[in-house]
Amino acid sequence: MKTLLANEPSERIDPRALKAWFIGGILKGLVLLFVPVVYLVLIKDIFRSLPDIWGWIGVGVIAFYTIWDAIIAPQLRIRFWRYDIREDEIDIQHGIFIIRRTLIPMIRVQHVDTEYGPLMRYFGLATLRISTAATDHRIPALSKEKSSQLMGEIAALARVSDEDV
Amino acid sequence: MKMSDIKRQHPLMIIMEAVRSFVYMLPPVFLFLLSISEDIELSAVLSYIWILVIPAVAFFALSTLRWYLYTYSYEEGYLHIKRGLVFKKERSLKKERVQTVNIRTGLLQRLLDVATVRIETAGGGMESEVILKAVKMEEAQRIRSYLESGPKSKSYTTDEESTKTTSGTGSEHDTEYGITASYVLPMREIFLAGATSGRFMLLFSFIAAAFSQFYPYIPEYITDLLIEQLIPESSTDILLVVIILLSLLILSWLVSVLAYMVKYANFTIHRQHEYLKISWGLIEQKEFTLKINRIQALSIQEGLFRQPFGLCAINSEVAGGGLRDQEYVTIICPLLHKRELATFLEQILPEYKIPASMTSVPRRARKRYLFRTVGIAIIIILPLQLLPYGWMALFLLLPAFILGLSRYRAGATSIDDKQLTFRFRNINRYIVLMMKNHIQSLESGSNPFQRRSDLSNISTSVLSSPSGKTFHVDNVDDREAKKIWKWFSGN
Numbered sequence: 288m289k290t291l292l293a294n295e296p297s298e299r300i301d302p303r304a305l306k307a308w309f310i311g312g313i314l315k316g317l318v319l320l321f322v323p324v325v326y327l328v329l330i331k332d333i334f335r336s337l338p339d340i341w342g343w344i345g346v347g348v349i350a351f352y353t354i355w356d357a358i359i360a361p362q363l364r365i366r367f368w369r370y371d372i373r374e375d376e377i378d379i380q381h382g383i384f385i386i387r388r389t390l391i392p393m394i395r396v397q398h399v400d401t402e403y404g405p406l407m408r409y410f411g412l413a414t415l416r417i418s419t420a421a422t423d424h425r426i427p428a429l430s431k432e433k434s435s436q437l438m439g440e441i442a443a444l445a446r447v448s449d450e451d452v
Numbered sequence: 453m454k455m456s457d458i459k460r461q462h463p464l465m466i467i468m469e470a471v472r473s474f475v476y477m478l479p480p481v482f483l484f485l486l487s488i489s490e491d492i493e494l495s496a497v498l499s500y501i502w503i504l505v506i507p508a509v510a511f512f513a514l515s516t517l518r519w520y521l522y523t524y525s526y527e528e529g530y531l532h533i534k535r536g537l538v539f540k541k542e543r544s545l546k547k548e549r550v551q552t553v554n555i556r557t558g559l560l561q562r563l564l565d566v567a568t569v570r571i572e573t574a575g576g577g578m579e580s581e582v583i584l585k586a587v588k589m590e591e592a593q594r595i596r597s598y599l600e601s602g603p604k605s606k607s608y609t610t611d612e613e614s615t616k617t618t619s620g621t622g623s624e625h626d627t628e629y630g631i632t633a634s635y636v637l638p639m640r641e642i643f644l645a646g647a648t649s650g651r652f653m654l655l656f657s658f659i660a661a662a663f664s665q666f667y668p669y670i671p672e673y674i675t676d677l678l679i680e681q682l683i684p685e686s687s688t689d690i691l692l693v694v695i696i697l698l699s700l701l702i703l704s705w706l707v708s709v710l711a712y713m714v715k716y717a718n719f720t721i722h723r724q725h726e727y728l729k730i731s732w733g734l735i736e737q738k739e740f741t742l743k744i745n746r747i748q749a750l751s752i753q754e755g756l757f758r759q760p761f762g763l764c765a766i767n768s769e770v771a772g773g774g775l776r777d778q779e780y781v782t783i784i785c786p787l788l789h790k791r792e793l794a795t796f797l798e799q800i801l802p803e804y805k806i807p808a809s810m811t812s813v814p815r816r817a818r819k820r821y822l823f824r825t826v827g828i829a830i831i832i833i834l835p836l837q838l839l840p841y842g843w844m845a846l847f848l849l850l851p852a853f854i855l856g857l858s859r860y861r862a863g864a865t866s867i868d869d870k871q872l873t874f875r876f877r878n879i880n881r882y883i884v885l886m887m888k889n890h891i892q893s894l895e896s897g898s899n900p901f902q903r904r905s906d907l908s909n910i911s912t913s914v915l916s917s918p919s920g921k922t923f924h925v926d927n928v929d930d931r932e933a934k935k936i937w938k939w940f941s942g943n
Contacts, residue, residue, distance in 0.1 A: 376941055387897035390941055395892045419892040420771070421920025422913045 304428030312357025645787030646712030817927035
């Protein structure tokens, strides 16, 4: 594969992310499925004239979307999501079709956060959020130990600099 | 020390404040009168108009009190402000925290040689600024030079040293910071700037909208007369419409040029050491000072109407402050001939340079640029084919093609020691100059098709007033993208 640079960042995100994204995707699919099911069960019977077909199309679209969102996309995402935290910069690569690679100099980092939802917490994962004065970047689904370790590392490396702002 | 005296503003503030409060009161009162006008004779109300004297006096008294209680003093690097009758408010501003000091004068103020001083500190939002409504002009200048001088420049030199040790290339900077230069925009240029600003389009839509409301009230004999005078032996409505539109267009263009000239008359930019002082205006004069290292990027904009004449404008992205005046704050020069650009930058902003040569996007990028614009045009055109006269939408294809082609021609990048330069076009063409130490992050992205032909989009983010700002050049040769990447990462 020809990306911008032959040398991709080396670190990958935690493979447990696959499970978390799978379950998250399924749950999202179930919630979405609610709409066509309500249509098929309730609305269609109230207005006799409406055909079944729209409900089934809805179910089909959601099924496809869920397969994509819960199974295929996470595989691709985890394949391309790489990062490197070096002494003077953070290098992140991500994407599914459009692969983006971002370089953040350490002295531009304003603050680092970790955050996690209930599902992520169940799998012991957390998202690392890195903010500069102008932009926001994430490294999702790192193991909790890893993310707090990285957070400490970045915070130590990112010197506060007033010189340009 | 004289500096530490406790001072009050110029008494003109009393009048300004009173008038302002009074004017603010009028619309609700007027609306109230409108709502009851059906029940009461208007003349009966008018005979009671003297009642307005009561609030006027009250506002005047209140403003006097406010003026009396508003005191300020400056000493030892702080500006102290005290105000309030019931809720006392005190504020101390450290001068290192001051971002900009703006001075402006209205017409009334200018007669009395009084100015409004606005002091902005880091942080944004309403609480971050202090406004002295009316102080003597010389006092305003004194406040500004006080807040921008002394210990601050001392701390700045230490800053300089620290950056020098980290970057290792500061030797030429020292001589550069000694510069003083100024540039006054000639009136002819301001006229040209107004004439090519393209603002008349907006004004035209306003005037046309107003006119369409007004049109039915124009007596018919006038329009008839107009037609007879202008186009004898013809009574087609279309011609009338065309004539009206044309004259409205010319009118709005003239008005916008005039407004522009009044607004930007005497545009002066003055560089003194690490500060830029910019002032402009005929009736309302504005002036603001900007520390050079707050400029995050320079963008040279060649407007659609300006490019054919070889004209451009210089804007800047500025970090922090200037929320309300943002539109003006970013203008470094409203109009310049492209051939004067290099000289202008050399004198006023020698930190930035127009690169001698830029690397254009490769030829294989051309079809991607064309595909983008023409593809979108086709998506718009296809459904229109269902409508009558839908084929007329096909005329969109040509501008789309030209736009794509000229975007391809504009796309270019360049790097030198410290500066990254992008050239690109949306509608206007831009050349953006950025310093390495102002770029917050660099991103390159590519879709599978771009990867197959070794192209990628490259974008940078810089800090700018409301939030960040991103500039990007699409379909850059991978080798070039790699060079930029190395340049940014190479520490």
